[in-house]
Amino acid sequence: MAQDNQMNGAEAMVRMLEAQGVTHIFGLCGDTTLPFYDAMRGLDHGITHVLTRDERAAAYMADGFSRVTGRVGVCEGPSGGGATYILPGLIEANESSYAVLAITTDISVGSYGKFPLTEVDQDALMRPLTKYNTVIKQAAHIPRMVRAAFRAMTSGRAGAAHLGLPYDIQYDSVDPSDVWGDMVFSAYPAHPGAPEAARVAAATEALLTAERPLIVCGGGVIISGACAALARIADRLDIAVATSISGKGSLSDDHPQSLGVVGSNGGTPETWEMMQDADLVLFLGCRAGSTTTSRWTAPKPGTRVLHIDSDPMVIGANYPTEVGVVGDLRLALDAMNAVLDGKADLPQFGGAARVAGIKARKFARFQKLASSAETPMRPERLIDALNRLLPEQSVVVSDPGTSCPYYNAFGHRPKAGRSFITNRAHGALGYALGASIGAWFGRPDAKVVAMMGDGSFGFTCGELETAVRYNVPVTFIVLSNASYGWIKASQKDDKGGRYYNVDFGRTDNAKVAEGFGVKSWTVEDPADLERVLQAALAHEGPTLIDVMCQALEESDAPVMRWMG
Numbered sequence: 001m002a003q004d005n006q007m008n009g010a011e012a013m014v015r016m017l018e019a020q021g022v023t024h025i026f027g028l029c030g031d032t033t034l035p036f037y038d039a040m041r042g043l044d045h046g047i048t049h050v051l052t053r054d055e056r057a058a059a060y061m062a063d064g065f066s067r068v069t070g071r072v073g074v075c076e077g078p079s080g081g082g083a084t085y086i087l088p089g090l091i092e093a094n095e096s097s098y099a100v101l102a103i104t105t106d107i108s109v110g111s112y113g114k115f116p117l118t119e120v121d122q123d124a125l126m127r128p129l130t131k132y133n134t135v136i137k138q139a140a141h142i143p144r145m146v147r148a149a150f151r152a153m154t155s156g157r158a159g160a161a162h163l164g165l166p167y168d169i170q171y172d173s174v175d176p177s178d179v180w181g182d183m184v185f186s187a188y189p190a191h192p193g194a195p196e197a198a199r200v201a202a203a204t205e206a207l208l209t210a211e212r213p214l215i216v217c218g219g220g221v222i223i224s225g226a227c228a229a230l231a232r233i234a235d236r237l238d239i240a241v242a243t244s245i246s247g248k249g250s251l252s253d254d255h256p257q258s259l260g261v262v263g264s265n266g267g268t269p270e271t272w273e274m275m276q277d278a279d280l281v282l283f284l285g286c287r288a289g290s291t292t293t294s295r296w297t298a299p300k301p302g303t304r305v306l307h308i309d310s311d312p313m314v315i316g317a318n319y320p321t322e323v324g325v326v327g328d329l330r331l332a333l334d335a336m337n338a339v340l341d342g343k344a345d346l347p348q349f350g351g352a353a354r355v356a357g358i359k360a361r362k363f364a365r366f367q368k369l370a371s372s373a374e375t376p377m378r379p380e381r382l383i384d385a386l387n388r389l390l391p392e393q394s395v396v397v398s399d400p401g402t403s404c405p406y407y408n409a410f411g412h413r414p415k416a417g418r419s420f421i422t423n424r425a426h427g428a429l430g431y432a433l434g435a436s437i438g439a440w441f442g443r444p445d446a447k448v449v450a451m452m453g454d455g456s457f458g459f460t461c462g463e464l465e466t467a468v469r470y471n472v473p474v475t476f477i478v479l480s481n482a483s484y485g486w487i488k489a490s491q492k493d494d495k496g497g498r499y500y501n502v503d504f505g506r507t508d509n510a511k512v513a514e515g516f517g518v519k520s521w522t523v524e525d526p527a528d529l530e531r532v533l534q535a536a537l538a539h540e541g542p543t544l545i546d547v548m549c550q551a552l553e554e555s556d557a558p559v560m561r562w563m564g
Contacts, residue, residue: 005176009139010035011043012174013103013165016146018045019181022074024441026050026061030078032105032118035170050441050470052434053462055082059089059102060423060431060460061438066098067421068395069442070223071187072153076103079167080118083125088428091129094160095425096246097223099153099188101161102126108168109137126162135164139172143179150181154188157311158223189224193310195327200335203282203306203323208347210280210304213239216262216292219246220285220309220329227416229333230284231255236340240274240351244292245408245424247285252416256352260359263292264560266408270362272298272560274354280304285329288318291424294560308332366410369556376550377526379406379479379557385530386449387412389537394447396420397436400427401486402479402552403451409558419446430459436474437467447475447537454480454546457509464516467542475536476513476544482506485552492553493562513544520544 007015013036017025025047029037040049052058055077062073073093077086083104093100107116126133132152136145142165149161184190207213221230230250234241234257242262243250251258262271275281275298283305286292296318299305307315308325315324325332340346370384383406386396392414398404404422413419421439423431429452436450457478467474488502510520519539521532523546536543556563 007174007176007179008035008039008170009142009165009172009174010039010170012139012142012179013146013170014039014043014045014047015179016143016181017074018047019179020072020146020150021181021183021186022047022072024048024050024065025074025076026052026058026065026438027076028052028055028058028078028082030082030105032079032107032167033076035167036076036105036165048441050466052466054460055085056088056430057434057460057463057466059086059093059100060434061441062100063089063093063098064397064421064435064438065442066093066100068418068439068446072099072101072150073438074101074103076105078118079104079106080120083120083122087125087129088426090126090160090162092423092426092428092431094130096423097158097219099158099160101149101153101163103163103165105170106135106164106166109166110168122162122164129160130162131159132161135166136169137166139169139174140178142174147182150185151190154185154190156189156193158188189310189328192224192328192331193326195308195325195332195335197335199323199325200332201339203308203325204336204339206304206306206323207280207282210349212278213280213282213349214274214278215239215241215282215284216286217241217243217247217250217284218286218292219244221247221250222418224285224310224329226284226330226333227251229330229337231416232337233333233340234351236346238348238351240349240355242271242274244286245404245422248408248420249413249417252414253412254414255416257355259355261408264294265291266405266558267294267560268362268409268558269563270358273358276300278303280306282306282308284308284333285310287314293318363410373526375524375526376481376548377523377529378550379403379555380410381526381529382477382479382547382549383407383410385533389530389533390449391447393445394419394449395439395443397432397439397448397450398422399429399432399452399456400424401429401453401456402481402549403453403477405558407451429456432456433460433463433476436476437463437472440472440474449475449477451477451479453485454478454482454507454509455484455504458507461512464513464518464542464544468517471541473540474542476518476542478509478544478546479549480506480509480546481549481551483551488551489553489557489559489562509546510544518542518544520546522546522548524548
């Protein structure tokens, strides 16, 4: 280990991460990481390194950690296969606007072009997936490149960054006086941009002239900490608030103006009524993409559109926009509230009454299904049990498969904020298991529950060993129906039930989990679910429940194109 005045590149990387406020690194060892690991071992830095079993899961852990903390999540892996495996988590975080840094060590700069083992052009590989990307060629550049990565990840629209760290420069010397960080960029949004006052005023005036307005929130509301400002607008104008999947939690589900998720995944015919009927839609931190708008079928042509977002590229991308406001959501909604403060006799749009009627109809239908004793078990029964049994301080993580539309539509969280996580940008299977572990490291005082299909479970079940090794008290719930259910349901709907290569053999997932040391149960009888779920939630270590679940193609899943 070098002396303090003779720092090498690997030590400089560790010290730079420490200087930027990093508390956890999720990653997997390799030949090219030897000096980096030796520096982590030898230095007194206060960073917890979590050894994973797969680089994909390491990136998902960093993503889950970032989502629940609002801080940069860090993952690392070796050259070659490690760099390629870490990609799915990077692109998901980048497109979902969460700050995740991937450090992939690399072959020596001196061996570039000589066909060494694990050579890959990491710079070209990562460039289209990240907001900031570089392979560091000189050890002296490490401090400035780390600072640049943190600035990029946390400023404006948050995103992912990649730093390649070649093997040989990890041994080269770095000037310790250049090793310093800026804690402003340890969390996001850093330096939030204020909106133009005239545009905020114009958007507010336009909103007040509507007859049947609807606010639709994306993940930007929660990321920016704008939930309280949003609630104030909803209350004082009595305006209904819907969300995208990523925006779930923008308002408490108990808030009288909280309509819930709209769109093709997790939206229902009841909530869709307000999207179709609105004469004005205000998008907040929402891209108005295919899922939220059910492939742009609503807002309908002629509907007035207002849009506030930190990213100017999304405003007007899909709809003619009457007023667009570029700025941080919290600052923009605070400014909108300030405009409303100066007005008397504010209009009341009747949102609470309409929302109450819609939710009464939606949940009456849900409760009939949730109380069913049929087998295999209906997914609604599981969601209902979670709604009743989860403590207030909880985080629910879902893979994009069977559990996702059900929890989006019917999952209930009593407080605003980030208490639900799913990977909606690219929807890779295997996300929830790793992301839930990362979420627990970020919020260890919360009860974390991860839901996934048995197809997803097969992708990353090796990380159960990680959960056991660190005694991570996540409750994993596997919805088992021995198929890639979303695709099978799509084959039923789109291809007239011509099923092809979507089924696989039934696995005893509880026994698999027991083999890793996880306390596990199998539930086939719906009458046993509540008792088992209570036991799993109360257990102090990791737990898994394998639920024999109705096949998605046989259900009433809240997916718009399957419900028509």
